[in-house]
Amino acid sequence: MSGERRIVAFCCRECAYAAADTSANARTALPPSVRLVLVPCTGRVGPLHLLRALADGADGVMVAGCLLGQCHYREGNFNAVDRVAFVRRLLESVGVEPERCRMFTMSAGEPPRFVAAVREMDRVIAALPPLPRSGDTAPAAGTTDAAVAGMGVA
Amino acid sequence: MRAGVFLCECGGNISGVVDMERLAGHARSLDGVVAVSVSQFMCGTEGRALIEQAVEERGLDHVVVASCSPRFQGPTFERIGRELGLGENAVAFANIREGCSFVHRDEPERAQEKARLIVAGAVARARHMSDLPRRRTFLHRAALVVGGGIAGMTAAEELAGSGIDVHLVERQPSLGGYMARLAKTFPTEDCAMCSLAPRLTSTALEGRVHIHTLTEVEEIAGPPGEFRVRLRHKPRYVTEACVGCGECAEVCPVTVPSEYDFGVTGRTAVHRQFANAVPSTFAVDRRGSSPCRTACAVSTSAQGYVALVAAGRFDEAYRVAAEPNPFPSVCGRICTHLCESACTRGEVDEPVAIAALKRFVADTVGPTQEIRPAPRIHAERVAVVGAGPAGLTCARDLAALGYGVTVFEAQSVPGGMLRLGIPSYRLPHDVLQREIDQILALGVELRLEARAGRDFTVDGLLGDDGYAAVYLATGLQRSAPVELPGAELEGVRHAVELLREINLDGTPDAGEKAVVIGGGDVALDAARSLIRLQIGAGREPDVTLVYRRSEVEMPANAAELQEARDEGLKVELLVQPVAVVGEEGHVTGLRLLRCELGEPDDSGRREPLPVDGSDFMLAADAVVLAVGQALVEDFLEGCTGVEVEHGQIRIDRETLMTTRPGVFAGGDAAATGYYTAIEAVAAGRRGAAAIHNHLRGERLLPVWAADGEAARPSAAELAAVEGGQRTPMAVAEPESRRATWDEVNLGYTADQAMAEAARCLDCAVCSDCGSCARVCPSAAIDWDQTETVEDITVGAVILATGHKEFDAARKLPLGFGRFANVLTQSQVARLLSAAGPTEGELLRPSDGRPPRRVLMLQCVGSRDCTGSGNEHCSAICCLFATLHASLIKEHDPGVEVTVGYTDLRAPGKAHEEYYRRVQEKGVRYVRGRVGEIQEEADGSLTVRLENTMTGAKSEERYDLVVLSAGLEASDGTREIAGVAGVQTGAAGFIREFHPKLRPVDTQRAGMFVAGTAQGPKSIPDSIAQAKAAAARAMSMLSTGFAMTPAQVASSDLELCVACGVCETACPQGAVRLTAGAGAHSVVDPSICRGCGICAAECPTGAMQLGGFSDAELIAEATAS
Known part of the structure; x- marks a missing residue:
């Protein structure tokens, strides 16, 4: 279906994904634009993942992790904060709106915070024009991992 | 890839929103998908059969399940994949329930597209999924149980019973937890201790349970099955030799609020929480060094003798004060008492008058002491040169260590600066002499009028005289040279020399108009002595003190400055002498410049800057300079090898030895600055230790004591202290006292001393007075215990760290903490306990009388959305209040008991029946809300209550109000959650992995939770949960290995x-x-x-x- 906004949400298993389950079980309506990708910790998410999602179909990416100081692996969410900031600078430098990439934090016990984050992201992306992309030049997944990973240390 | 896609309808939960056939059609079109099925419930047997069939018939290597969140059924399908031989990581999940149908119910078309995308994502991911290796690991058949309450003990015993070694860790001195503090339990009304005590005993006797009390879990690392745990054991200061007789607690002078009794009564520093405690060993609550002790140069436990004075035990107080210091009467008068500056009481109102208390015990008990000669243990003799506080203290310690000691003193009297530098109105000569005599009574020989370098030499002492070591404590007997023009004029004197002459019974000329230059204690001593000399000579006193800075910077004691002013001293501040002027060789006056204060210098004092053209004359026929002392170097004659550097004897700061082996030095003569009396005593003690170490060839005694961090009460404890003021000491009238040399400050009476001592805040709780050690029949008190660390490895962990009562003081209008007769249910549990402070009788705290009208208020801090309380229902309070109401009625049916409740909840087994029975006893239940509680003059309480059934508002008076404060996670629960890395939820309780399906698992594999650490619950529920947690740990550990x-x-x-x-x-x-x-x-x-x-x-x-x-x-x- 063309014209539908697409937002990929990388959600930490310990908090955001659990909060999503809880709010869904209460049948809280959410904008359909946001699709969840489960990660064990937002520390797992690198610039590679965010940039590839934006390059290959997403109008926005969000990373939803634990409250700062409450990471189950000590400071994985701080790493994620840094990487999101890095990606935002990178986007800005190539003329893409940095707000297409955002970090949110919450605890597993805060479904309303998850819902608010998703709605906020949808609202922000809805206000932006669709992200221009050239599907034919997108490399096949898996072959350029190392090349794009290089951006992580740029 | 050959993937099968299995779509779950979830009984309509998914198929009600998403068209499953359309979704299946999309799935079939995806690259690598060779089979697609739809099932009503994929998680059921039908789903499994579908997967099995497809794997077999279609040769699948990957399975994609489109159903609910992988957090719910993920493990089920992963297991199927493993069992069908697809290896690890063969199952991909498409979360189309929580991720789609549940949240887009109103937008089916968009939901359809999103479901398609989610399934496409899972299939795309499956293409990159390959088998993952797993390894077998060993499981330690041992468990850690944190928390020694009923849940922890139960879990520990269950585990031990199945052959698993258990480390049961409790931070309190005894096992027992909350249940040990309850009076009785509902609904059976059986005594809590009666059901707990057998469990305590059986836990203690269970050989596989290793009990660690006073222990905290510091770290848990490593994987499940092999957790590496670091335990920190706090010192108990009582060894296992303790027989639990309680003699120690009888004599302990310190009382602090008892945590065990929720503060309704006090306990001693050495204590046992309750009679049936496990272990039965007592424990000393010793929180380090009190600030007074830390501040003291000889580490005198002022808190110790103050506590003993408060208890009226003066003999023991004297022992504590005199042990580190042979001059308690002296220091009780003239010490700079840094202990008082450090005293925590000073933050509330005024510091405890520690010095005055020391003086009181030393004056009262000191003269009654019979001193016997110390037994001579060592052949060596030591010579001490100088009978000042450093030399005499060194002599005392050496004599006590068993050496022969001779003290050589140049003057005709012993005491050094204490005798010759301090006027007798501050330190009477007989008081000093008494304490010197006590030192001599140990067998110390004193030779007066023997001056080193003239009457004997150090070389001679070590040579023909046969002394093994020499301690030089000659002090600074000379005034420092002063560069003031005219200082050589007749009538100009140095304070040190003036005071020496007075103290040797001379009557020097004090002139008619005297001026003292300086702002220290010596200057004040000289000035007040001049007043007395002038009066003695029949003149009107006229003495002026001139000082360069302002009064704030003045080093002299402020109280003494006031005393001097009362005696008629004039003080000129901010003036600097330029020259002494005179006629015919005799002083006639002093020329001075006025100063103003500049910026603070390195020492933090503001530097005085002379103001140009401000000079003026002060007429005077006597000028006294009190501006420093210097070393008299006569003793160096015949003292080969001892070096002097910058006016001080050079010593090694570690060994205190001079540059000549066997010769040591201390006191002012070897200090890096001026010493106070107590610093000189400290120097003498160090000198004795250094000489002993030298002579015995080993480091037997510490020369320098390490200072611990000062202990202090918590901010909350400090805030609760009622302010007042220190007990004033009687002082002689200025008019009469300035005409004599009699003592100015007259000391405390016994009653005054006890009242003053009671102001001590017991900063370190244990005061180190040593009373317990003296009475212990089995010598079980061990001050040398320190914190130790133990590393253990366990396979599983059970967290049973319990709850605490909601702090009712947070509900301000209810008056808890402010009104004596507002208590919590936990406190009432102690009062109703037969083993409690009132032996089971309910007496109200304000007057100790039994209350006639009691109100219990429910839901304090529970079911509370105001922000100051907790949202949850605390589950036990309705029955807790009902139990106590019943017990009160049982004891005296005439007492009116009202329970003000929000909703009465009694859902447990036999609880509703119990509630009904108690109602029938005449307990009144009112559905009501309290606005505010006010305290009346007689301690009773006026309560404004709104009946929420009838809407009627009333104002009623009660003798006692009991708050049913709710339950919160204990501090230990909050802390262990951080250490263990498990999640907590509302009010700090540990989160279970799944609220229904895995109620005792935490988020971390191998860690389980039991009891009120998980949430409010009754005792039977805690026990059931403990057994469940133990069973989970057992099933995990029973295989002996894990992957x-x-x-x-x-x-x-x-x-x-x-x-x-x-x-x-x-x-x-x-x-x-x-x-x-x-x-x-x-x-x-x-x-x-x-x-x-x-x-x-x-x-x-x-x-x-x-x-x-x-x-x-x-x-x-x-x-x-």
Whole structure:
């Protein structure tokens, strides 16, 4: 279906994904634009993942992790904060709106915070024009991992 | 890839929103999908059969399940994949329930498209999923149970019973937890201790349960099955030799509020929580060193003798005061008492009058002491040169150590500066002499009028005289040279020399108009002595003190300055002498410049700056300079090898030895600055220890004591102290006293001393008075115990750290903490306990009388959305109040008991029946809300209550109000959650893995939760949960081995450049770089917890996380 906004949400298993389950079980309506990708910790998410999602179909990416100081692996969410900031600078430098990439934090016990984050992201992306992309030049997944990973240390 | 896609309708939960046939059609069109099925319930047997069939018939290598969140049924399908031989990581999940149908019920068309995308994502991911290796690991058949309450003890015993070794850790001195503090339990009304005591005994006797009391869990690391746990044992200061007789507690002078009794009564510093405590060993609550002790140069436990004075035990107080200091009467008068400056009481109102209390006990008890000669143990004799406080103290300690000691003194009287530098109105000569005599009574020989370098030499002492060591404590007997023009004029004197002459019964001329230059204690002593001399000579006193700075900077004691002013001293501040002027060789006056204060200098004092043209004359026929002392170097004659440097004897700061072996030095003569009396005493003690170490050839005694950090009461405890003022001491009238040399300050009476001592705040709780050690029949008190660390390895952990009562003081209008007769249910439990402070009788705290009208208020801090309380229902309070109401009625049916409740909840087994029975006893239940409680003059309480059934408002008077304060996670629960890395939820309670299906599992594998650490619950529920947690741990440990998880990181050697970023990034320490050529990173899968931080950090893509590789994540995220 063309014209539908697409937002990929990388959600930490310990908090955001659990909060999503809880709010869904209460049948809280959410904008359909946001699709969840489960990660064990937002520390797992690198610039590679965010940039590839934006390059290959997403109008926005969000990373939803634990409250700062409450990471189950000590400071994985701080790493994620840094990487999101890095990606935002990178986007800005190539003329893409940095707000297409955002970090949110919450605890597993805060479904309303998850819902608010998703709605906020949808609202922000809805206000932006669709992200221009050239599907034919997108490399096949898996072959350029190392090349794009290089951006992580740029 | 040959993948099968299995779509779940979830009984309409999904198919009610998403068209399953259309979704199946899309799935069939995806590359690599060879089979698609739809089932009503994939998680049921039908689903499993569908997968089995497709794997067999279609040769699937991957399974894609489109159903609910993988957090719910993920493990079920992963297991099916494993069992069908597809290996690890063969099942991909498409979360189309929580991720789609549940949240887009009103937009089916958009939901349809999203479901398609989610399934496409899962199939795309499956293309990159490959088998993951797992490894067998060993499981330690041992468990850690944290918390020694009823839940922890129960779990420990269950585990031990199945042959598992258990470490049961409790931070309190005894097991027992909350249940040990209850009076009775509902609904049976049986006594809590009667059911707990057998469990305490059986736990203690269970050989497989290792009980660690006064212990905290500091760290839990490593994988499930092999948790490495670090325990920190706090010192108990009582050994297992304790027979539990309680003699120690009888004599302990310190009383603090009892935590065990919720503060309704006090306990001593050495204590046992309750009679049936396990272990039965007493414990000393010793929180370090009190500030007074830390501040004291000889570490006198002022808190110790103050506590004993408060208890009226003056003899023992004297012992504590005199043990570290042979001059307690002296220091009680003239010490600079840094102890008082450090006293925590000073933060509330005024510091405790510690010095005055020392003087009181020393004057009262000191003269009654019979001193016997110390037994001579060592053949060596030591010579001490100088009978001042340093020399005499050194002599005392050496004599007590068993050496022969001779003290040589140049003057005709002993005492040094104490005798010759301090006027007798501050320190009477007989008081000093008494304490010197006590030192001599130990067998110390004193030779007066023997001056080193003239009457004997140090060389001679060590040579023919046969002394083994010499201690030089000659002091600073000379005034420092002063560069003031005219200082040589007749009538100009140095304070040190003036005071010496007076103290040797001379009557020097004090002139008619005298001026003293200086702002220290010596200047004040000289000035007040001049007043007395002038009066003695029949003149009107006229003495002026001139000082360069302002009064704030003045080093002299402020109280003494006031005393001097009362005696008629005039004080000129901010003036600097320029010259002494005179006629015919005799002084006639002093020329001075006025000063103003500049910026603070290095010492923090503001430097006086002379004001140009402000000079003026002060007429005077006597001028006294009190501006410093210097070393008299006569003793150096015949003292080979001892060096003097910057006016001080040079010593090694570690050994206190001079540059000549066997010769030591201390006191002012070897100090780096001026010493106070107590510092001189400290120097003497160090000197004796140094000489003993030298003569015995070993470091037997510490020369320098390490200062611990000063203990202090908590901010809350301090805030609760009622302010007042120190007990004033009687002082002689200025008019009469200035005409004599009699003592000015007259000391405390016994009653005054006891009242003053009672102001002590017991900062360190244990005052180190040593009373307990003296009475203990089994010598079980051990002051040398220190904190120790123990590392253990266990396979499983059970957290049973319990709850605490909501702090009712947070509900201000209810008056808890402010009104004596507002208590909590827990406090009432102690009062109703037969073993409690009132032996089971309910007496109100304000007057100790039994109350006639009692109100219980429910839901204090529970079911509370105001922000100051907790949202949850605390579950037990309705029955807790009902129980106590029943017990009160049982005791005296005439007492009116009202329970003000929100909703009465009694859902447990036999609880409703119990509630009805208690109602029938005449307990009144009112559904009501309290606005405010006010205290009346007689301590009773006026309560404004709104009946929420009838709407009627009333104002009623009660003798006692009991608050049913709710339950919150204990501090221990909050702390252990952080240490163990488990999640907590509302009010700090530990979260279970699944509220229904896995109620005793935490989020961390191998860690379980039991009792009120998980949430409010009754005792039977806690016990049931403890047994469940024990069973979970057993089932985990029973196999003896476990498999490492599939979801761990691993490094690709081809891509790894050994940069080490992964090693730094790993929070578990699971990643290491190999050494040498071809270095690369390796991951220990038994430590890795699968967060993937290393993989995200890896710059080359070498590091990947099993199940969450870059390829898998990107494929899912970019599916279209």
